[in-house]
Amino acid sequence: MTTDNPVVGLINPGAMGTPIGCAALASGARVCWVSMDRSPESTTRAQSSGFEGVATEDELVARCELIISVCPPHAAVEVARRIAALEFKGLYVDANAISPETSRDIGALVESGGARFVDGSIIGGPPVERGTTRLYLSGPAAAKAQQYFAKGLFDVVVVDDIIGSASxxxxxxxxxxxxxxxxxxxxxxxxxxxxxxxxxxxxxxxxxxxxxxxxxxxxxxxxxxxxxxxxxxxxxxxxxxxxxxxxxxxxxxxxxxxxxxxxxxxxxxxxxxxxxxxxxxxxxxxxx
Amino acid sequence: MTTDNPVVGLINPGAMGTPIGCAALASGARVCWVSMDRSPESTTRAQSSGFEGVATEDELVARCELIISVCPPHAAVEVARRIAALEFKGLYVDANAISPETSRDIGALVESGGARFVDGSIIGGPPVERGTTRLYLSGPAAAKAQQYFAKGLFDVVVVDDIIGSASxxxxxxxxxxxxxxxxxxxxxxxxxxxxxxxxxxxxxxxxxxxxxxxxxxxxxxxxxxxxxxxxxxxxxxxxxxxxxxxxxxxxxxxxxxxxxxxxxxxxxxxxxxxxxxxxxxxxxxxxx
Missing domain, CATH: 1.10.1040.10 (N-(1-d-carboxylethyl)-l-norvaline Dehydrogenase; domain 2)
Structure with missing residues (x-):
C-alpha cells in the first residue's frame, strides 16, 4: 500500500457500508473509518475488512478525498451537517434511502462546506458476488465517484447528471x-x-x-x-x-x-x- | 316453467349481476328484474338471459322470495333502503364490495322491513365456466341462500354464520x-x-x-x-x-x-x- 492510493472515508461500516468499503479497497483505495464509540460488531467488521480506524471525523476529513455516507435514512442529514461543518473539500457521496429533496438539501450543505456532491443509492442486499447489487450515482461528478468503487462487487451505474435521480x-x-x-x-x-x-x-x-x-x-x-x-x-x-x-x-x-x-x-x-x-x-x- | 319455481329478484343485470341471475335460472328459479328506466345494455342482457321484466320495485318485492343486490358499492345502501321501505319479507342477499360494517347496516335496514339478511361477496370476474369465480355467503341464512345459486357457474361458498365475514x-x-x-x-x-x-x-x-x-x-x-x-x-x-x-x-x-x-x-x-x-x-x- 503506497501513499499514492486514494483514501476513501466510510460512514459507516455496517451491514451495507462494509461491502461498499470493500469495493473501494478492491478498486485500489485505502479505506478509513471513525472507530471511536462504535459497536463491537462494526469494529470487528471494519478491522477484519482491512479498514483503517481514525480517532475523529476531523481526521477523516483531513485524510480522505472521498467520503461516502451509508446509514439509516433518519441520520443522513446529521452526518452531512457534521462533515460540512468540518469543511470537507473532497467528493461527498450520499448513498442513503432518502428523497431527492433531502438529497439536494444534503448536497447544498456539503457544498457550502467546500465539497462536491454526488447523489447515490443502493438497490439489492449486501453483495457476496457481482450481479446482485447496484450502486446508483447521479450528478455532475457521478462518473468521477464511480471509479472509486468500480472493481468491487457492486455494479456501479451512473443514472444521469442530475442530483436527485439516484435517490x-x-x-x-x-x-x-x-x-x-x-x-x-x-x-x-x-x-x-x-x-x-x-x-x-x-x-x-x-x-x-x-x-x-x-x-x-x-x-x-x-x-x-x-x-x-x-x-x-x-x-x-x-x-x-x-x-x-x-x-x-x-x-x-x-x-x-x-x-x-x-x-x-x-x-x-x-x-x-x-x-x-x-x-x-x-x-x-x-x-x- | 311452473309457478312452483322460486322467484329471485335481481338488482341489477349488469356485467356481474347477469351471470348471478343465470346461476339462479340454472338452479331452477325464475328471475325478475325492474326494467323501467334501464340502459339498453342492461335491457338487452336481461332479455337475452331469460329474465322477466317487472315494472316497479313494488312488483319485484311482491313476487320474489329472494332478492340479490349486485351494484357499485356506493349504491348498495340506497338499494337496501328502498327494498326495506317496501317491507320485503323474503331473503335479502347483498353481494357487493362493502365493508362488514356497511353490510351490518344494510342487514339492520332490510330486517327492520321484515326480511332475513345474508352477507355476500363475489371474488373473480363474470364466469364463463365453473371454477373461476366464487360467491361467498355468510350469516345464519347463508346455507339457505346458497341453494338458489348452487347449480350455476359460481362456486357458492358459505364462509360462516356471521354477518360481515363474506364482506x-x-x-x-x-x-x-x-x-x-x-x-x-x-x-x-x-x-x-x-x-x-x-x-x-x-x-x-x-x-x-x-x-x-x-x-x-x-x-x-x-x-x-x-x-x-x-x-x-x-x-x-x-x-x-x-x-x-x-x-x-x-x-x-x-x-x-x-x-x-x-x-x-x-x-x-x-x-x-x-x-x-x-x-x-x-x-x-x-x-x-
Whole structure:
C-alpha cells in the first residue's frame, strides 16, 4: 500500500457500508473509518475488512478525498451537517434511502462546506458476488465517484447528471418492495382480526398463487427490519407528496412498520402474534 | 316453467349481476328484474338471459322470495333502503364490495322491513365456466341462500354464520388486487415525473422480473374501471380503520382511482399520458 492510493472515508461500516468499503479497497483505495464509540460488531467488521480506524471525523476529513455516507435514512442529514461543518473539500457521496429533496438539501450543505456532491443509492442486499447489487450515482461528478468503487462487487451505474435521480430511483423501487410488504402484512392482519384468514388463504391459493407464501416471507423478512424502514417510508411518502402524487400508501406503510418496530432483529417470529399485535396501535411498543 | 319455481329478484343485470341471475335460472328459479328506466345494455342482457321484466320495485318485492343486490358499492345502501321501505319479507342477499360494517347496516335496514339478511361477496370476474369465480355467503341464512345459486357457474361458498365475514373476505382480497394495482400506478407515475422511468424498468427487469409487465397490465386493466373502484377503496379503508389498522394505503388508492376516473371504459390508453395525468391532481377530471 503506497501513499499514492486514494483514501476513501466510510460512514459507516455496517451491514451495507462494509461491502461498499470493500469495493473501494478492491478498486485500489485505502479505506478509513471513525472507530471511536462504535459497536463491537462494526469494529470487528471494519478491522477484519482491512479498514483503517481514525480517532475523529476531523481526521477523516483531513485524510480522505472521498467520503461516502451509508446509514439509516433518519441520520443522513446529521452526518452531512457534521462533515460540512468540518469543511470537507473532497467528493461527498450520499448513498442513503432518502428523497431527492433531502438529497439536494444534503448536497447544498456539503457544498457550502467546500465539497462536491454526488447523489447515490443502493438497490439489492449486501453483495457476496457481482450481479446482485447496484450502486446508483447521479450528478455532475457521478462518473468521477464511480471509479472509486468500480472493481468491487457492486455494479456501479451512473443514472444521469442530475442530483436527485439516484435517490428518486431508490424511492420508486423501495416504494414497491417495502410498500407492498407492508400492504400484505396489513391485509393479513385484517383477515386475522376479522376471523377470515383461513378463507382468504384458501381464496389466494386458488386465484393468487404464491401470495400466501409472499405474506409469510414479509413477516420473516420485513418485520425484524421494520425499525429501519420507518424513516425510509417517510422519505418515500415525502417524495410522492413533493411530486403531487397520493402519499397515503407510504404513510400507511410507515404506520405498519412503526407498530412492528419492537420486533427489531428478532427471529422465529410467531406470525399470528405479530399480526394480532399489528392491529393494536402504539409507537414502537408492539414487540416484546 | 311452473309457478312452483322460486322467484329471485335481481338488482341489477349488469356485467356481474347477469351471470348471478343465470346461476339462479340454472338452479331452477325464475328471475325478475325492474326494467323501467334501464340502459339498453342492461335491457338487452336481461332479455337475452331469460329474465322477466317487472315494472316497479313494488312488483319485484311482491313476487320474489329472494332478492340479490349486485351494484357499485356506493349504491348498495340506497338499494337496501328502498327494498326495506317496501317491507320485503323474503331473503335479502347483498353481494357487493362493502365493508362488514356497511353490510351490518344494510342487514339492520332490510330486517327492520321484515326480511332475513345474508352477507355476500363475489371474488373473480363474470364466469364463463365453473371454477373461476366464487360467491361467498355468510350469516345464519347463508346455507339457505346458497341453494338458489348452487347449480350455476359460481362456486357458492358459505364462509360462516356471521354477518360481515363474506364482506371482510372481499375487503381483504380486493385490498391487495386493486390496492397493489394503484400502488404500482402511483410508483410508475413517480418514476415518469422524476425522469427515472427507464432506470426503474431496467432495475425491475433485473431484480423484480414481471413487475414492469404487471404495471402495464394495471394501466390496461384498472384505469378504465377506476371510476368503479373509488367506492370500493373507501369501503376497504373504512374496514381497516374499524379494525384499528392503518388505512392510508387505501385512502391513497382511492385518490389514485379518483384522479383516473375520467378514463371510464376507455381502451387504447397511452401509458405515458395516463401516468403524467396521475401526477396532476383533480377530481374525476384527469381523463379526456
Amino acid at each position: 428518486a430511483l431508490k424511492m420508486a423501487y423501495a416504494a414497491w418492495t417495502k410498500g407492498s410488504d407492508a400492504l400484505l402484512l396489513n391485509i393479513r392482519a385484517l383477515a386475522v382480526a376479522r376471523g377470515v384468514e383461513a378463507a382468504l388463504l384458501a381464496e389466494w391459493r386458488q386465484s393468487m398463487p404464491g401470495l400466501a407464501e409472499r405474506s409469510q416471507a414479509a413477516v420473516e423478512g420485513s418485520v425484524p427490519k421494520a425499525w429501519r424502514f420507518i424513516g425510509e417510508m417517510q422519505q418515500i411518502a415525502d417524495t410522492l407528496a413533493a411530486t403531487n402524487l397520493p402519499d397515503g400508501f407510504h404513510r400507511g406503510a410507515e404506520a405498519v412498520y412503526d407498530r412492528l418496530s419492537g420486533y427489531k432483529n428478532q427471529t422465529d417470529l410467531d406470525m399470528t402474534e405479530v399480526l394480532t399485535a399489528l392491529a393494536r396501535p402504539s409507537t414502537g411498543q408492539t414487540g416484546h | 371482510a373476505l372481499k375487503m381483504a382480497y380486493a385490498a391487495w388486487t386493486k390496492g397493489s394495482d394503484a400502488l404500482l400506478l402511483n410508483i410508475r407515475a413517480l418514476a415518469v415525473a422524476r425522469g427515472v422511468e427507464a432506470a426503474l424498468l431496467a432495475e425491475w427487469r433485473q431484480s423484480m422480473p414481471g413487475l414492469a409487465e404487471r404495471s402495464q397490465a394495471a394501466v390496461e386493466g384498472s384505469v378504465p374501471k377506476a371510476w368503479r373502484f373509488i367506492g370500493e377503496m373507501q369501503q376497504i379503508a373504512d374496514t381497516l380503520a374499524a379494525t384499528n389498522l392503518p388505512d392510508g394505503f387505501h385512502r391513497g388508492a382511492e385518490a389514485v382511482y379518483d384522479r383516473l376516473s375520467g378514463y371510464k371504459n376507455q381502451t387504447d390508453l397511452d401509458m405515458t399520458e395516463v401516468l403524467t395525468a396521475l401526477a396532476r391532481p383533480s377530481t374525476g377530471q384527469t381523463g379526456h
